[in-house]
Amino acid sequence: MNRRKFLGAMGVAGLGVAGAGKVLAEEDGVTGASVKDVKGLPDSYAVLFDVTRCIGCRQCEDACNYENRLPEPDVDFYDTGVFEETRRTDWKTYTLVNQYDDKPPGAGDLYRKIQCMHCLEPACAHSCFVKAFAKRPDGAVTYDPRVCVGCRYCMMACPFNIPAYEYHIALDPLVTKCTFCEHRLKEGREPACVEICPTGTMYFNTREEVLKEARKRIVNNPDKYQSHIYGEHEMGGTNWIYISAEPFEDVGMRMDLGTRAAGDYTSGALGGVPLIASFWPVLLVGAYAISKRREKVAKEERDSFVSQVIAEAGPEVGRKLAERLSKSETLDKAAIEEEVRKALNEAAAKTEREDH
Amino acid sequence: MEFYTMLEFDIFTKNWAYIFMGVAVVTMLAWWLFLTGRDED
Amino acid sequence: MSNHNHHDTGKSPWITPFNVIAGLIVLMGIYLTYLRFTGGLAAVTNLDDYYPWGIWISFDLLCGVALAAGGYTTAAACYVFGIKKYHAAVRPAVLTAFLGYALVVFALHYDVGQPWRLAYPIFVQQGTTSVLFEVGLCVFLYLTVLFLEWLPAPLEWLRLKRVRNILIKLTLVLTIFGVILSTMHQSSLGALYLILPSKMHPLWYSTHLPVYFFVSSMFAGLSMVIFESTLSHRYYHNKMDKEHLEGTPHVTFGFAKAAAWIMAGYFFIKFFGVVLNANWGYLPTFYGFMFSLEMLGFVALPAFLYAKGVRDKNVRLIKWTAVVAVFGIIFNRFNVSLVAYNYHLPSELKYFPALAEIGITIFVVTVGLILFKFIGTRMPIFYEHPEFKGSH
Numbered sequence: 001m002n003r004r005k006f007l008g009a010m011g012v013a014g015l016g017v018a019g020a021g022k023v024l025a026e027e028d029g030v031t032g033a034s035v036k037d038v039k040g041l042p043d044s045y046a047v048l049f050d051v052t053r054c055i056g057c058r059q060c061e062d063a064c065n066y067e068n069r070l071p072e073p074d075v076d077f078y079d080t081g082v083f084e085e086t087r088r089t090d091w092k093t094y095t096l097v098n099q100y101d102d103k104p105p106g107a108g109d110l111y112r113k114i115q116c117m118h119c120l121e122p123a124c125a126h127s128c129f130v131k132a133f134a135k136r137p138d139g140a141v142t143y144d145p146r147v148c149v150g151c152r153y154c155m156m157a158c159p160f161n162i163p164a165y166e167y168h169i170a171l172d173p174l175v176t177k178c179t180f181c182e183h184r185l186k187e188g189r190e191p192a193c194v195e196i197c198p199t200g201t202m203y204f205n206t207r208e209e210v211l212k213e214a215r216k217r218i219v220n221n222p223d224k225y226q227s228h229i230y231g232e233h234e235m236g237g238t239n240w241i242y243i244s245a246e247p248f249e250d251v252g253m254r255m256d257l258g259t260r261a262a263g264d265y266t267s268g269a270l271g272g273v274p275l276i277a278s279f280w281p282v283l284l285v286g287a288y289a290i291s292k293r294r295e296k297v298a299k300e301e302r303d304s305f306v307s308q309v310i311a312e313a314g315p316e317v318g319r320k321l322a323e324r325l326s327k328s329e330t331l332d333k334a335a336i337e338e339e340v341r342k343a344l345n346e347a348a349a350k351t352e353r354e355d356h
Numbered sequence: 357m358e359f360y361t362m363l364e365f366d367i368f369t370k371n372w373a374y375i376f377m378g379v380a381v382v383t384m385l386a387w388w389l390f391l392t393g394r395d396e397d
Numbered sequence: 398m399s400n401h402n403h404h405d406t407g408k409s410p411w412i413t414p415f416n417v418i419a420g421l422i423v424l425m426g427i428y429l430t431y432l433r434f435t436g437g438l439a440a441v442t443n444l445d446d447y448y449p450w451g452i453w454i455s456f457d458l459l460c461g462v463a464l465a466a467g468g469y470t471t472a473a474a475c476y477v478f479g480i481k482k483y484h485a486a487v488r489p490a491v492l493t494a495f496l497g498y499a500l501v502v503f504a505l506h507y508d509v510g511q512p513w514r515l516a517y518p519i520f521v522q523q524g525t526t527s528v529l530f531e532v533g534l535c536v537f538l539y540l541t542v543l544f545l546e547w548l549p550a551p552l553e554w555l556r557l558k559r560v561r562n563i564l565i566k567l568t569l570v571l572t573i574f575g576v577i578l579s580t581m582h583q584s585s586l587g588a589l590y591l592i593l594p595s596k597m598h599p600l601w602y603s604t605h606l607p608v609y610f611f612v613s614s615m616f617a618g619l620s621m622v623i624f625e626s627t628l629s630h631r632y633y634h635n636k637m638d639k640e641h642l643e644g645t646p647h648v649t650f651g652f653a654k655a656a657a658w659i660m661a662g663y664f665f666i667k668f669f670g671v672v673l674n675a676n677w678g679y680l681p682t683f684y685g686f687m688f689s690l691e692m693l694g695f696v697a698l699p700a701f702l703y704a705k706g707v708r709d710k711n712v713r714l715i716k717w718t719a720v721v722a723v724f725g726i727i728f729n730r731f732n733v734s735l736v737a738y739n740y741h742l743p744s745e746l747k748y749f750p751a752l753a754e755i756g757i758t759i760f761v762v763t764v765g766l767i768l769f770k771f772i773g774t775r776m777p778i779f780y781e782h783p784e785f786k787g788s789h
Contacts, residue, residue, distance in 0.1 A: 088446060088447075089446070090446055123592055123593075125526075126526050126527065126592065127526075127527050127528070127529065127592055128524045128527055129518040129523075129524040129527040129529040129530035129533055130514075130517050130518050130521065130522045130523075130524050131522050131523070131524040132522075132524075147514070147517055147521060147522050148510070148511060148514075149509050149510070149511050149514045149515060149517055149518065150509045150510020150511045150514075151508075151509050151510075151529060152449035152450065152509075152510075153449075153527065153529050153589070155446065155449035156449055156450055156589075156592075156593055156596075156738075157592045157593055159593065159595045159596070161446070161447065163446075164446045165438075165444075165446060165449060165510075166437070166510075167437055167438045167439040167442075167444060167445070168436075168437045168439040168440075169437050169510075170433075170434055170435050170436055170437040170440075171434070172510065172511060173437060173438070173510040174510070254595060256595065257595050258594075258595075262592050262593075263526060263592070265591045265592050265594055265604075266526075266528050266588060266591045266592050268591075268604060269528065269584070269585070269588035269591055269604075269606075269607045270526070270528065270531065270588070272584075272607070273531055273581055273585070276577060276580050276581050277577060277581070280573075280576065280577045280580060281573060281577065284473070284477050284573045284576055284577070285573065287477050287478055288476075288477045288478075288479070288569065288573075291477070291478055291479030292479065294479070295479060
């Protein structure tokens with residue numbers, strides 16, 4: 001297991017490697033942003049979830065349900081039957097624990113709690129067109145139901161599939177998600193799920209302290225833990241942090257999310273919008289001016305041909321030619337000359353007939 | 357300027373960008389009228 | 398023309414196949430509307446927490462806006478690029494676009510949870526970091542522009558000469574503003590999906606999604622104008638004046654040529670999307686099949702058929718090709734928003750629209766047809782109003 005030991009050490013030494021190529025703020029662990037001006041939230045709270053310690057008792061689900069005054073669950077919180085299937089958050093479940101089956105033999109039961117990750121740069125907030133979501137200085141990502149239009153773009157945008165919706169409600173259905181128990185954070189208390197956990201699976205502190213603790217556990221037990229701190233950099237970093245003995249994919253966590261914050265992916269396109277607003281008028285009015293100019297030149301040409309024809313064959317033929325030219329609307333000189341030739345020939349034929 | 361999150365930074369910059377986009381479009385129109393104001397036709 | 402008198406529909410019988418079918422669909426729509434606003438989205442849709450956006454977004458919004466692009470393409474061709482022979486096509490195209498956008502907004506009232514707050518992002522609290530904000534703002538402004546572009550028709554109908562003449566003077570400004578707004582939101586509809594790279598299949602996800610959406614909207618609009626003109630000639634032939642009838646072949650061939658040319662460019666920019674992301678490995682999969690079908694069957698094929706139609710002067714072929722091209726746009730928007738989206742989810746979690754959901758979409762489209770019919774039979778859309786002839 002030398003490799004693992006080595007990687008474990010690397011996990012400490014190489015912190016921030018995942019953010020390579022970006023200008024990260026001086027203080028690691030407080031920001032996922034790539035702009036120097038951005039300070040990060042140094043005092044934001046975070047929770048470390050240690051997958052190795054969770055026993056799947058579901059007391060956190062119960063506490064969350066009680067704390068947030070959520071409706072009665074479909075299945076009682078002591079019922080382990082729910083582990084038969086892989087669940088996700090829904091309108092009456094802000095957090096839940098899943099059991100993961102494809103564990104290697106002898107590894108023991110494998111459980112992981114799911115709730116809002118409280119991203120440093122939340123996709124839901126970035127995607128919301130009424131700013132219903134906010135990232136609070138304490139780390140919580142909160143939702144304001146008073147302005148929500150119910151477009152559900154936040155649910156599309158969330159890489160962790162967290163926000164849920166009250167589809168069954170006819171009027172004023174809302175988006176639902178974990179609040180980080182923000183009302184408790186304000187009082188300096190930890191979230192209800194953290195408080196109730198009987199096995200100390202969750203460690204609550206500032207994000208800096210939480211990351212230190214995560215590193216410490218990995219360094220002290222390099223054989224036990226994956227040398228990866230999930231949430232340190234994922235999608236720009238989150239305020240819920242996971243460490244695990246098994247590969248994170250085995251507890252249903254995607255390792256391919258990358259380190260860029262969600263908002264990063266749209267900044268290029270949104271940056272193009274002012275370019276269109278300021279340069280499209282140039283191109284369009286330019287095209288208009290060119291077509292206008294061509295029209296004018298063509299008209300002058302036509303007029304000169306017409307007056308030439310009038311001089312040669314009289315006003316009657318000239319009038320006819322002008323009519324034909326304006327009808328064909330051609331800008332092509334050869335075509336105009338062709339029309340002129342025709343008109344002159346016609347006039348010539350006519351005079352000839354009259355002469356006979 | 358100081359921002360605690362990228363989100364704050366984006367909100368700030370995009371708010372002004374939208375305002376100035378309106379200004380830019382109106383200015384361009386006025387500028388074109390000024391530019392062509394003494395054209396003969 | 399003197400026989401274009403708007404009272405000539407007054408004696409036609411009410412019981413026509415169109416009226417009966419449209420009436421039944423409207424009744425169904427009213428019933429489904431009742432279900433939607435008493436039972437919530439769950440009562441009429443198969444939407445769930447994994448699929449917050451279903452066909453009301455895929456079809457009513459994404460396809461609706463793309464297919465209404467004929468408004469800006471036709472107006473730009475005529476007024477900006479000075480191709481006057483397309484003049485007769487402008488009014489039907491603007492009407493189609495105006496109704497298209499109005500119905501997009503109408504359909505969104507069913508989809509969002511708080512339709513009474515639909516204007517909040519513009520007037521109450523602006524989430525300017527959101528691509529959806531940009532879409533919403535542009536659609537709102539462009540709907541206003543289209544309304545003003547369309548307004549001369551009802552004003553002529555009502556003989557309100559003075560207001561009508563003011564609006565006609567604004568044509569060029571409105572057209573240019575319309576093209577700017579269209580460029581922005583047509584592309585932004587594609588940009589909506591940029592924020593969720595981890596949920597999108599790589600064959601359709603690209604940083605150039607906005608470009609793909611904008612470029613494809615151009616030939617979507619052109620094809621829709623050809624398609625719409627086919628239908629109009631069937632039902633409104635006697636309404637059309639000489640300018641309209643003589644202009645139609647120009648429009649058909651000119652637009653087919655433009656569409657074929659733009660489609661070729663679109664084919665290559667999409668192709669380079671595969672090259673630049675080294676997506677070759679995905680091609681021999683189900684998603685690769687869908688992608689190839691889209692690119693070969695619904696871009697390359699209609700582009701070729703348009704070109705053949707133009708070379709052979711084959712109007713019939715062009716008209717059928719327009720149907721293929723329109724279907725291709727719908728196929729592409731569905732591929733992006735429903736096939737590529739959540740591609741990694743197990744099949745039992747995937748979404749398929751409920752019948753009632755499809756029913757509401759059919760209802761919305763029918764409302765559009767009824768409005769088009771109402772306006773097309775009464776107002777000067779397919780002919781110039783005799784009192785306003787040549788004054789544009």
